[in-house]
Amino acid sequence: MFDFSIVTSWIDSMLRGVMPAWAALTIEYVLIGVVILLVYALIALSLIYMERKVCGAFQCRLGPNRVGPMGIFQAVADMIKMLIKELIYIRNSDKFLFKLAPFIMITASVMAFGCLPFGRGLHVLDFNIGIFLLLSVSAVSIVGVLLAGWASNNKFSMIGAMRSGAQMISYELSLGISMLTMVMLAGTMSFSGIVEAQADGWFLFKGHIPALIAFIVYLIAGNAETNRGPFDLPEAESELTAGFHTEYSGLQFGFFYLAEYLNLFIVAGVAATVFLGGWMPLHIPGWEGFNAVMDYIPSVVWFFGKTYLMIFVLMWFKWTFPRLRVDQILTLEWKYLLPIGLFNLMLMAIIVIFGLHF
C-alpha cells in the first residue's frame, strides 16, 4: 500500500537541501495550510451537493438538476452567490463579536479537520493525544455559536444560542465517553496508533458489543454536536426561523454553512477512523488473498469511502426523524446516552482486562 509519507518526506528533504530549516518549515506550513483550506472548501462543496441530492432522493424528488449535468455546479453557483452578497450589520448589535463569531466557527472546524488521518502517511498533525486535541478544538465552535446568538441583538438568535449552548455542552460528554471507550480498546490516543491497531480487523468488530454501543452513542452525540436534524434546535427553522445565524448574510453566513458541513465531515471522519479502521483496508484474518486484493485500493479511497458512507447514514437520520424538543434533547442525553455510555465504558474495561475482544 502506498505510503504518503514518502512524498511528504521527499518534499521535506528537497526543501531542506536548498534552504535553511526554518525557511523550509515555513514553506511547508504555508503549503499545508493552503492545501487544507482548499480540500476543506472542496469537501464542503461536495457535501452541500450530496446533501441536496440525497435529501431529494429521500423525498421522491430529483434534487438540483439545472446547473450543469445532474446539477453538479449548483453548489458552486451558490458559493458564488454567497460571496457576492452584501454583508448586513444590524443596528445595536455588537459589531466586533458579530464579526468574530463566524471566524471562531470556521477556525474550530479547520483545526479539527487538520487532525484527521486521510491516508497512510497523509496526516497533518499526528501526536500522542490526537483524539483529545480533536475533541477540544471542535468544542471551541460552541463559543462561536453563543457569540453569534448574543451579538446579533435578535431574540430568536439568542434563544437559538442558548439552546445550542445547553445542547452542545451536554453532548460533548457522550462524545468524549464513547471516544474514551474506544481509546481504551486501542490503548492509544494517537490517530495513527488507532488506525494501525485496526490492521487485523476494525474496532467495530473487534470490540463487538461495547464497540457497537459506543458507535451508536457516538453517532447520536456527533449528530447533535453538528447541530443537524433531528438535533437542529439551535436553528430550528419552524420555530426560530434560522436560530443563531438569523442575522448573518453573505460570506459570514457562508462560514456558518461551511462549518456545519465540515463538522459533519469531521464527525463522520472520526467515526470512520475510530470504529471503521480509517484508511485501513478491510482485512479479514486468515483470508490472505482477499486482504491482498483489498490492499490494492489506495488508502485515501478507503478513508473517504468510509467517511462518505457515514455521512450518508447521518443524512439518512436527518431526513427521517422529526426534530426533538429542547427538554427531550436533554432527557435523551442525561437519562439515556450518558448512563449507557458510562456503563459501556465499564463493560469495555472489563473486556479489555480479560481480553474478551477479538
Add this chain to the structure above:
Amino acid sequence: MSIIQEKINAIAPDAVYVEAQYPTFTIPQDKMRQVARTLHDDADLSFDYLVCLTGVDEGPEKGLGVVYHLSSSTHNHWVVLKTFTTDRENPMLYTVSDIWKAAELNEREVYDYLGIRFIGHGDNRRLFLRQDFKGHPLRKDYDPSSNPLSLQCEDGQDTTVALVEDPVTGEVKEEQRVIFSPDEYVVNIGPQHPATHGVLHLRTSLDGEIIKKIDPICGYVHRGIEKLAESKTYPQQLSFTDRLDYLSAHMNRHALCNCIEKALGLEVSDRVKYIRTIMDELQRIDSHLLWVSSFYMDFGALTVFFYAFRDRELLLDILEGTTGGRLIQNYNTIGGVQADLASDFIPKVKEYIKYLPKAMEEYHAVFTGNVVAEARMKGIGLITREQAINFSLSGPSGRASGWANDVRKNDPYGAYDKVEFKQALRTGGDVYDRYMIRFDEILESIHIIEQLIDNIPEGDIQVKTKPIIRLPEGDYYSHVETARGDFGVYIESRGDKMPYRLKYRSTCLPPVSILDTVCRGHKIADLIAIGASLDYIVPEIDR
C-alpha cells in the same frame, strides 16, 4: 309558544320575535346580557355554542347592532338574537365574551368594522385594520377617501382599553389594561415566520423557553371581502369564497351557493348534489393532506412532508381535470356546477381512493409511530370539550376534544343524508388526537366517496337562473363542514341584486383565539406544534 320564546319573554317581555329560518329575537340592549346568560346556562336550552357573531348597520332608525347565531351542542337547536343601539356617535353594547369566549375576537372584529364598543370586554382594540384607521368601514356612511394608503410601520401595542361599567352608578368608564409590561421578553412570532402558515403575528411573551402569554395580531391579509361583497352581485360573490380558506375552496362556495339557493327557493338536481358532495370530500382529503404535510414540516420532518405532497398532487390532477383549477376550483355555481364531470373522473377517483390508504401507511411508519414525534404530540396542548365549545372550536380540532359538531351530521346538506358515515371523534384533545383525527376523516371521506361514486344519478348540472339574481328580503344563514370546521354564510338581503350585509363565519378565528389559553406554560416548540395541530388558514381569519 316554544320554550325558548317563553324563557326569553320572561326576562325581556319587549323582545320582538320573528319566525324566520331560525327563531329570531330582537332584544333590547340592556337585557341582552341577561338573556344570553340564561340561554347559555339553562339546562333545557343550553345554547353553549356561539356559531356566528355578526355586526350590522341597519341604518339610522334601527341603528348599529349585533346578530348572534346560537346553537346547542346537546339539543342541536338554533336561535338568532339581535340587539341594536341607535347611538352612532359612541355606540356601546354589552359584551358576551365572558359567556362565550368565542365572542372575544369577534367583538373586536365588530368594533373594527362598525365601531361598536363592548362594555365589559377587556380589550377594545381593532382586530384586522390598522390601529390608526379612521372610521369604521362596514358602516353605510363610511367614506373610503378618509383613509389614504399609509406606508407607516405600525408598532405592536402593549396596552389596551377596557370598558368597565360601575355596578352601582351604571357609569361606563375607560380603563387602561396592560398586555405586555415593559420588562417582559416578547418575541414576535410572525408575521414572517415559517410556522405561522401565512402572515399571522403572534406576540409571545417568554420566560426562557416557556410561553407566558400570546397576543395574536391579525389582519395582514385583510382584503375586506365583506365590505367588497356589499358592492358585488351574487354571482360575483362566488369568486371570493375560494380565496378565503383556499384549501376548502369548494366547500366555501358550497356554503354560499346553498345560502343563495335557499333564499331563492332553487332546488338543485340530485346529480349536482352528488357531484358537490364528492367534490367536497375530495377537497377535504386534499386539504388534510396539505395540512398534514405542513404539520410534518413544523415538526422538522421534511421527508414525510414531501410524501404527503406527492399524494396530494395526484388528487389535484383529478380535480383539475373536472374543475379546471388546482387550488382555486371555481366549480359550484348558483343552481348547479360549472361543468359536468370529466369522462375519466370516476375511474381516476376510484383508483386514487384505493391508493391513498396504502400511501398513508408510509406517513405512519416514518412519523406517527416515531418515538420522538409521539413524545412531542401526546399530552401537549390539551383542550377540553367545554373549552372547545366555549371557544366555538369546531371542525376536526373540536371533534378531537370529543365535541360531536360535524355539520354534515347535525345539519345535512348536499347528499350527506343519503350516505352512511361516522363522524370522527376522539376524546384526548391533545395534539396527537388532533393529528390522528384528520386521518380518521380522510378514511371516512374515502368511505363516503366509495358510496357515492358509482351511484351518481343522471340529471341537469345547472338549474336555469335569472340573468340578474335578486334575493328576497330577509336574513339567510347556511353552513357547511369545511376541512377546518363550521363555515357559515350569513346574508342579509334587502331585495337588491347585491347583499346588504354578507358575513362569512370564520372557521379559523376560534383556533387563534384559543391559542393563548392552550399554549400558556408550554414551550416554544409546543406552540408550533399546537398551532400546526389547530390548523388555521390565515386568509380565512382576515377575510
Add this chain to the structure above:
Amino acid sequence: MGVINYFKTLFGAIATLLTGLKTTITVFFRKKTTQCYPENRATLKIAERFRGTLTMPVVDGKTKCIGCGICQNACPNGTITVITRSVVNPETGKAKKELDRYIYDHGSCTYCQLCVNACPYDAIKFTPEFECAVFDRSKLVMQLNPVVETEEVKPNVEPENK
C-alpha cells in the same frame, strides 16, 4: 420494574426509529416523482378545462362578439373593457353598435369564469395556455379581437360600468 421499563421504552423507541429508517430508504431507491418542466413540454398534459388565459376564437376572420358588454359587467374586478363603435350601415342608413376593441387585462384576471358564463354568444373561452409570463406588466393587457388597422370611425368609448 423501573429498570425493565427503562429498557422496554429504550428498545421500543429504537424499533420505531428503525421502521422509519426502513421506509425512507425504500423511498430512496424508488422512482422519483419530479416532473422536469420544461424538458417534458412534449409529454406535459394540461387538463383541457384548465383556465390559463382568456381567448376570443376567430372563425373566418370574425369573432362572435357583438360588444354587448355583459362580460364586462359580470367581471368582479374590472379585467375586461369592451370598447364599441357605431357603424352606419350604408344601405339602410341606420347606426349599429359593433365591437371595436376587446381589452383583457391578464394581470388582474382571477379566472373565475364569470365572463364566459355570462356571454350569450359563447364568444370568449378559456384555454389551458399557461405560459404567460412577461417582463413588463403592460404586456399583460391584451386585445383579444383581431387588430384591424382601419380607424376611420371614431370609437365610442362606453363609460366604465360602476
